[in-house]
Amino acid sequence: MRVAVVGAGIAGLTAAWELGRRGHEVVVLDGADHIGGKLLSGHVGGVQLDLGAESVLARRPEAVGLIEAVGLADQLQHPVTTRAGVWTRGAIRPLPPTVLGVPSDLEALAASGIVDDVRAESVPVPDQDVSVGEFVTARAGREVLQRLVEPLLGGVYAGHADALSLRAAAPQLLALGDDPVTAAVAARAAASDAPVAPVFAGLVGGVGTLPQAVADRSGAEVRTGSTVRLVERSGDGWRLLTGPVGDVEEVRADAVVVATPAPATARLLAEVAPDAAFALAGLDYASVALVTIVLAEHFELAGSGFLVPPVDDRFVKAATFSSTKWAWVADSGRTVLRASVGRAGESRALQLGDGELVDRVLANLAEAVGRLPRPADTHVQRWGGALPQYEVGHLDRVATVRSSVASARGLEVCGAAYDGVGIAAVVAGAQAAVTRLLDELGD
Numbered sequence: 001m002r003v004a005v006v007g008a009g010i011a012g013l014t015a016a017w018e019l020g021r022r023g024h025e026v027v028v029l030d031g032a033d034h035i036g037g038k039l040l041s042g043h044v045g046g047v048q049l050d051l052g053a054e055s056v057l058a059r060r061p062e063a064v065g066l067i068e069a070v071g072l073a074d075q076l077q078h079p080v081t082t083r084a085g086v087w088t089r090g091a092i093r094p095l096p097p098t099v100l101g102v103p104s105d106l107e108a109l110a111a112s113g114i115v116d117d118v119r120a121e122s123v124p125v126p127d128q129d130v131s132v133g134e135f136v137t138a139r140a141g142r143e144v145l146q147r148l149v150e151p152l153l154g155g156v157y158a159g160h161a162d163a164l165s166l167r168a169a170a171p172q173l174l175a176l177g178d179d180p181v182t183a184a185v186a187a188r189a190a191a192s193d194a195p196v197a198p199v200f201a202g203l204v205g206g207v208g209t210l211p212q213a214v215a216d217r218s219g220a221e222v223r224t225g226s227t228v229r230l231v232e233r234s235g236d237g238w239r240l241l242t243g244p245v246g247d248v249e250e251v252r253a254d255a256v257v258v259a260t261p262a263p264a265t266a267r268l269l270a271e272v273a274p275d276a277a278f279a280l281a282g283l284d285y286a287s288v289a290l291v292t293i294v295l296a297e298h299f300e301l302a303g304s305g306f307l308v309p310p311v312d313d314r315f316v317k318a319a320t321f322s323s324t325k326w327a328w329v330a331d332s333g334r335t336v337l338r339a340s341v342g343r344a345g346e347s348r349a350l351q352l353g354d355g356e357l358v359d360r361v362l363a364n365l366a367e368a369v370g371r372l373p374r375p376a377d378t379h380v381q382r383w384g385g386a387l388p389q390y391e392v393g394h395l396d397r398v399a400t401v402r403s404s405v406a407s408a409r410g411l412e413v414c415g416a417a418y419d420g421v422g423i424a425a426v427v428a429g430a431q432a433a434v435t436r437l438l439d440e441l442g443d
């Protein structure tokens with residue numbers, strides 16, 4: 001069978017890999033001039049670094065499994081430290097143990113000085129979806145929401161707790177039940193003292209090196225500069241139009257996997273799965289920028305970085321001390337930091353020029369960690385349409401998309417728009433899409 005995959009982000013490449021290893025012929029088409037989507041590595045100040053995503057969840061098997069399957073097991077590294085802080089109330093304060101911001105150690109929380117007022121109310125969880133903000137405020141109080149849950153959730157979605165869906169964006173909070181603080185504290189107390197496996201993993205050279213390894217091992221034909229403009233039925237199979245306007249090329253396939261962000265997927269499915277297209281057109285994205293700073297001289301930094309509660313209204317949303325967090329970055333001998341800027345609905349910061357963005361980030365960092373030595377080099381990576389916002393009702397939206405796509409034989413969708421934005425979830429989603437496709441086509 002010949003399959004066309006639209007999008008060479010980690011979703012599309014995983015789909016290509018899964019199809020290729022089962023002996024199918026695959027062509028992957030991506031509009032950008034590079035593969036990998038939000039996984040991108042590049043050089044700043046002579047150091048190879050991640051300019052997009054930087055780690056994978058190692059607690060679930062899919063991403064690490066893919067890394068091993070494509071021959072990069074020996075490049076896997078766990079962070080040297082995951083000790084993060086919260087920059088609030090005039091200092092970087094140690095982030096106490098939490099379940100996605102819901103405190104599980106009240107003594108550590110009190111010692112951190114991050115929050116004064118914690119409640120532990122029992123309020124029945126409603127059957128219908130609610131926002132993370134509504135759930136947490138009613139049970140743990142507004143301060144826990146604003147100074148712990150918001151910054152942690154913001155680190156994943158760059159979104160707002162009052163809009164994000166409890167069921168889709170924070171199922172681990174839903175699992176804590178009616179009284180999440182008491183449940184989180186009890187779960188931590190019951191946990192054994194046995195050393196726990198590392199939660200995250202990265203790759204020497206960056207997780208941005210993963211896409212090329214997957215592409216190389218997949219056996220697929222991978223084309224960049226190939227924006228797909230049309231997907232339509234053609235007899236028993238499919239016809240795609242790709243390439244620059246004026247030089248459009250036709251690609252034919254028996255099946256199609258569309259692995260693009262929701263706005264592009266909505267356009268491509270408009271004719272073949274209109275209900276899915278309509279549902280996807282309503283999915284909002286947050287745009288963010290990552291500012292990477294390589295210092296000219298060594299600067300001592302403690303911990304893996306810090307998060308910033310949006311209520312404090314700082315320019316920087318979070319900072320990672322890359323050379324403290326990753327041994328492979330420390331090996332470069334350089335002090336490297338990266339800061340993220342921008343949240344859902346707040347794109348003003350991203351309209352600044354690179355120079356001003358860097359200056360404002362450096363000013364924030366100086367306040368947080370002290371005056372830094374001069375940068376040897378800086379880099380601004382803008383990610384427009386970076387992170388889908390799983391707002392209240394997201395699971396219904398996804399169900400609509402799935403049932404509409406299922407009515408078009410030989411069509412599948414995957415990517416960060418559906419079942420989780422993290423790399424591991426995206427890899428799992430792509431694997432599931434391939435399984436559904438092959439089941440449907442009897443292959």
Ligand SMILES: Cc1cc2nc3c(=O)[nH]c(=O)nc-3n(C[C@H](O)[C@H](O)[C@H](O)COP(=O)(O)OP(=O)(O)OC[C@H]3O[C@@H](n4cnc5c(N)ncnc54)[C@H](O)[C@@H]3O)c2cc1C
Binds near residue numbers: 009030038226415
């Ligand atoms: C700044 C940032 C940091 C992140 N950090 C982490 C992290 O540390 N850990 C983690 O687990 N997750 C992280 N994430 C989330 C994760 O990286 C993404 O959710 C995931 O990589 C998305 O993969 P994808 O394949 O679904 O989409 P994308 O990576 O967006 O890939 C989609 C591809 O489709 C292509 N495309 C779009 N339209 C068309 C078209 N019409 N025709 C052809 N091609 C098209 C694009 O060029 C792109 O290559 C981060 C995300 C961002 C933005």
